[in-house]
Amino acid sequence: MIMKKNILFAIIATVAVFSFSFMSYSYAQSQSSKIPIPEYGVFIFVQTIVENSEGQIVTYLASDKFSNVNTESLNFLLDSEATENDPVITIGDNKYQIIKRQQSIDHDKKSVIASTIISQNQKDGLKQVARFAHDGYPVVECDRVVSIWTFIRSM
Secondary structure, rough: OOHHHHHHHHHHHHHHHHHHHHHHHHHHHHHHHOOOOOEEEEEEEEEEEEEEOOOOOOEEEEOOEEEEHHHHHHHHHHHHHHOOOOOEEEEEEEEEEEEEEEEEEEEOOOOEEEEEEEEEEEOOOOEEEEEEOOOEEEEOOOOOEEEEEEEEEOO
16 A cells, blocks of 8 residues: 555656646746846846966856946947947847957956956046956966956847
């Protein structure tokens, strides 16, 4: 009797797992035609790589979660940076422009970096565009920090 109950439970559990896996698959398919554009109008993704003086990667961070996004400065940056070489893709009826840029900083002293920031010179001074706050990573003299920024905006 216990054996029959265990077999019945195993069958029900297997059917449930398969049912849930098909539901999540169909959900993922229904959402694949949209890029999640946040309220500030641009999807931003940054990858931060710290290399030591020998070129070895010692830290890697990536995020699409930003605080302190200055929408006006972000639009100014993208308008000034965009070129005809930046790809435009079409997903469904929507067109998106992809702007990808890279920044490198060579460090000359020991420090701890607690956020990844993109800023831009504007007519009234240096403006912070977006900030990715994180727990921080240490750098020493001769470390290079490379940040690869990807911006996706609706056309």
